[in-house]
Amino acid sequence: MIIVKRYFTTTCFLLIILNGSGLAAKKDIATDDTIIVIHSIAVTGNRTTREKIIFRELTFATGDTLTKRELTERMKRSRQNLLNLSVFNFVTIESADGPDGTTVLILVEERWYLWPSLILEQADRNLSNLLHERNWSKVDYGLGLQLDNFRGRNETLKFSTTLGYNKRFTLSHTNIYLDRLRRNSMEFSVSYLSNDQVDYLVQNNKLLSYTSPEGQIVETFKATAGYAYRKHLYQKHTIYLDFKTCSISDTVAALNPGYLYQANTAIRFMYLTYNYTVDHRDSRYYPLEGFFYSGELRKYGLGLFNENKMNILQFKANYNRYFQLSRRWYFGSNNQILKSTLGRYPFYIDHGLGYGKNYIRGYEYYVINGDDYFFTKNTLKFNLLPMHITHLNFIPFRKFNKIHYAIHLNLSADAGYVSDNTNDYRQYNNYMVNSLLYSTSAGIDLVSYYDSVFSVAYAINKSGLRAFYFHFHSPL
Structure with a gap:
């Protein structure tokens, strides 16, 4: 434990120094x-x-x-x-x-825009947890069709149907411009999901799963309508209106009466989300320079279709900053905070760290549910192999045989905190709640075309757990 703390402190100190030097770094320009x-x-x-x-x-x-x-x-x-x-x-x-x-x-x-596909993807919270738990039932397979740059207007039309862990049907149409200046746009999506397996509780900061021998035990429907206003290149306002329904079996309600509300077996509700973003990053999928910040306000429970009287107000903010320190050295910082007020969450709504990209490196195997959280992820990068372009002559298709790739080494220090204001989450020995979490890691990122990133990191967390972790997205 002492070694981990010293390593964490030393790494943070080094990153802070380099972060400060990045503020003064200047690049040659014409x-x-x-x-x-x-x-x-x-x-x-x-x-x-x-x-x-x-x-x-x-x-x-x-x-x-x-x-x-x-x-x-x-x-x-x-x-x-x-x-x-x-x-x-x-x-x-x-x-x-x-x-x-x-x-x-x-x-x-x-690029190539029409993607008919055979779907084979992990359905776990992240790839690292799937490989660690070796629960191969958490895999989806199916068919899909995605048309990018639809009508030449940068719209995306997507249809998919999957079996496996998630029996899902999804249809979406995004980035539909409404005016000549391309300032106003809309998007729509509908999805249906059913499962015969469900993660119903968190114990020891691990999700407990139940598989029904009788078939479907969870059924969900979701419909979304979104409107976006983008007057300036780097600023965007977005409003989403969502309608969701969820029904569960009596067994799931008995395993966790708080899965929905008060041992209910069905729920339906609406929620409204407003998001404001300012994005000055040089790249959205693997940024090295620039900054990004956003603020989001979400209200669960709007009066209509709210028999369970859900009433939750949630605020989330992000601030990310990226510097070039010298010719091949970079520093990046990803910071997020979430605050919830008013009512309580049902377990059905993911909230906390360990879901999607809201995680601290070194804690991919865990979930830490709570009312509020913050985290900071900081990375020093060395561009081992600068962006290189090559032609794969054995591929006859022009849109695939010219590729670019780069390799970055990185050293990172992360920290986070999840708070429990209702005493709902500390039950079942969820010891990571209300405790400062931190980790350090070293890794390598491979960046290539079609926005592809493969990241491998070796991390040490507060508890001294050492492991390799894998991701198909940028760590920041």
């Missing part, structure tokens, strides 16, 4: 202050994507008067914006001076 006027903007390579989608992400426009240095910085940022749409594999932006002014040339290489 120094040409020659005034130019953008005469025209030409786009090539967009066989499917409409030009309006591309022009919406640019930080310059025809007729702009600026210096060459400013244009260089704006072209760099515009390239990052276009890559963050996740509809292009590669983007090149160059400028050429002429007698009438400067012409900006944009070359895009589009």
Whole structure:
């Protein structure tokens, strides 16, 4: 325990020093202050994507008067914006001076957009826990069809049906623009889910599971409508209205009377979510520079379809910061806080650490439920292999045979705290509640095309547990 604490303290101290040095880090930029006027903007390579989608992400426009240095910085940022749409594999932006002014040339290489698929994916909370528990029943398989960049407007149309652990049907249509300026958009989704297995309780900070010999014991339906307003490139307001129903067997209600409310076997409710984000990251799927922050307010129970009188108000905030310290060294910090007020959660609603991307490295095997939480994840990265582009000539398809990849080594220090204000979660020896949690880790990340990331880390947590952990997303 002492060794872990010293390692954690030393690592945090090192990261804080490097974080501070990142504030003062400066990068070389063009120094040409020659005034130019953008005469025209030409786009090539967009066989499917409409030009309006591309022009919406640019930080310059025809007729702009600026210096060459400013244009260089704006072209760099515009390239990052276009890559963050996740509809292009590669983007090149160059400028050429002429007698009438400067012409900006944009070359895009589009991705493959139609994805009929055989689905085989883990249904556990994370890949590391699946490999640790070896509960191979928590695997989904099925068929799906996803059409990205639908109609050339960066919409996504998705249908899937799965068997296995989750018997699920999902249909969604997202990013539907409503106006010519692409400021207003909507999205819709419906899903149906049934299970003959269910995680019904947390004991020793582990989920307890029950499998019914008689078939289906949990059935859920969800419908979502969303509206987004994005006037500026890096700011977005989003409102979601969700309707959910859940029914469970008498056995599940007996195993945990709080699974829904007061041993009920059915519940239905609506909830409203408002989210505001500011996103200045250079990459959304593996950021190295920039910042991101968001605030979210969610109200469970809106009066309609609320026989159980659910009444929960939840606030969540994120602040992430990324620095380039030197040519190959980077530092990133991911921070989140959640606060709940008013009523109590049913067990059915995931809340706490250990679900999705809300976890502390070194605690992937555990869940820590509670009313409120915060966590901070901090990583020092070394770019072992800079972004490299290669051609796989044995693949005949142009949209797949040109790939890029990079490798990063990292050293991390994480900490978090989950509080129990109702004394509901400390039962059953859930000893991690109301206790400061921390860990250190060292790992390697492989970053490649189609937003793919594979991360492996060796972590030591507060209890001294040492293990390797695996993820298919950026640790930050």
